[in-house]
Amino acid sequence: MTVLHRGAPPLPPSVSPDRPRVTELRLSAFGRHRGLTFSLGPFTVLTGPSGSGKTSALRALEALAGLAGGASLADVFPDPRRYVPERARPDAQHRRGFHLGCTVEGPAGPVRLDLAVQAEPELRVVGERLTGPGITYLETALRDPGRRHVQAAWHTAGSVPVTRAPLPDDLLGTALLPLRVAGRTEGQRQVLAAAEQVVVGLRSVFACDPDPARMRAPVRTHTDRLFTGCENLASVLRRTRAECGTRHSLLVAAARAGLAGPVADVLAERTPTGAVRAVVDRGDGPRTPVERLADGELRYLALALVLLTGPRVLEVDTAAEVPEAYQNLTVLADGLDRGLDPAQSTELVALASRMCARGHIRLVATVGEDGPAVRAAREHGATVVDLET
Template sequence: MTPPLTTATPRTTPHPPAPGCPERPCVTELRLSAFAGHRGTAFPLGPCTLLAGPSGSGKTTALRAYEALAGLGGGARLDEVFPDPAACVPERARPDAQRRRGFRIGCTADGPEGPVRLDLAVQAEPELRVVGERLTSGRRVLLETALRDPGRRAVQAAWHNGGSVPVTRAPLPDDRLGTALLPLRVAGKTEGQRQVLAAAEQMVVALRSVFACDPLPGRMRTPAPAGSGHLLTGCDNLAGVLWRTREECARRHGLFVAAVRAGCAGTVTDVLAEAAADGTVRGSLDRGDGYRTGFGRLGDGELRYLALALVLLTGPGVLEVDPAGEVPAALQTLTVLADGFDRALDVPQRTELLRLAARMGERGHIRWVGAVSDASWAAGEEGITVVHLEP
């Protein structure tokens, strides 16, 4: 296993502790120890966080790393979350004598068990595989894995036992996150085993339920299929999902209309989703005077605003996410990753969405991580964590 990772924290704007975080597991720090253009970097994450910096500062890279950890926490294979592993290797990193190169990422999840830290070392070349993983709580190492035999597709794992035998050793697959596999391997009979299970569950629950959102206005202007199910990452099927949410909860739809009214030009009395004879659904804004503006006539900023507001006012049951089904929804937190959050939005729209995200974050149900080129417009807003990145 690699030695303990060191981190260098970018300049941040302080934020108050997240209400409800001890009861709801949540990721409070993302670490890119050696990942693409990042080295020794740590990002503190609050209920509502903005990663701010110019093009090339690594904002998108950070969000992709977070999304990859979320996928691993949900049981995905390495090749599913890192389709281009060579791009994750730090720039100018030289291979060792065995021609191996890799990267290191990690995170901290806070919750009932206190801060739990996960650090992961991945070999990208010549074969994609986990070469080391460490799960710690305080000063105690709960799980540690290492690649002992390069000829085997497994890592040797050791986890805290707390019984007559202090450590249990067994092989684990080298293409998955060991922490996510612990509930299938640990019996939970001793106090030490229960501690391992609780910490692993906290980490997995904190990582799951992530929705990466980047609305694509060009696709949102076309009618959506009726019964289109969950909202897609690009929000292509916004009108179809709106058809569903409008019928499911009148109160939530009322909040959505109020948010749209604050961010769109002209009078807005309702946001409609109407079925057409061809089986599609078309969205429109009701202007209250008998006139309706179809989504096809709205500008890019208005459509992105509509989509992001709907995301903030819905949840895992509406979005295309992978929640931890074995954990009650009341104990889970949805994390939204919004790359290019400020794209095509004017300052009033950005501010309104940020305030909405902060209000939802206060309740503990949702966390928001958005990438912006400049965050000066957010100065003075309460409950916002701003992380400044430099190229």
């Protein structure tokens, strides 16, 4: 593998137990996608021309993650009609919807989650299946449209092979199973293991889209978990520089490779009002406030920081009941190369490849068609999915 940053200290080896991880996304009827299934590796790049559905595919994975964390359908799909396939015809009851799913691999083997959502005339789950090879752990169906629940059946393998009960029609049934299944029989324990694997694999997702316009202003120091738009970059820089010198040195090396001019350090300094602002130390005089950097430089710096941090620094919903060593942080980056020049795109992809190979994070990113980011991703062995082919 290419040596990324000369002079940067090596990271210690990553401990990678058999952590649950999302390895496949299925969009059988979602937005413009019909029958689309693709694998997700440690580093996955979605590419294709404008309108090919890169962003909606990323949005589907983000929505599944939110549902696994206990969010309602309305929370994750505030405008559900946009995901109904354009040519989908309503049935006799004027109902239309969409279908999506994923596979999560881990100690319980490959577990499939498939979800059918009704978007019109009202938003609700109409069907959910949680399955493994040769076994159905959970199956739900909408039996009575006049009631706000689905009828669920889950594997028991005891004196009664299947347990049936109603579940809410606006939540993911898989995420509710730990509250409903006692775990007394071997079958129930299998169900719990499968459900926990899916929930843990989908949680800890950080959707990142740095917004340079919001990153230029000083911020208060108490916001030390990085937001999706990276507007509190300065406060997080102040924290990470103090907590981990090795990772900060890697960030400085990345900044040196991607920012114009010399870079001796990247840090946060206090303003007269008590806030902090991010600055670049040029090593030869006055420091450069980040508000003077170009938009592409700001996006590059923020994305490099994301790749070099973790769930305790990013604003993510981790599974608090599961040790961090058994969780995977998944970063979703829509437009990884947006606003970046070819050298920055190539350098950022190389950094992403290095961090994903260590097991530090998993990254699913969208990039422009046939650009330097795609070529670099292929060179570094990333999973590249062309949504136009």
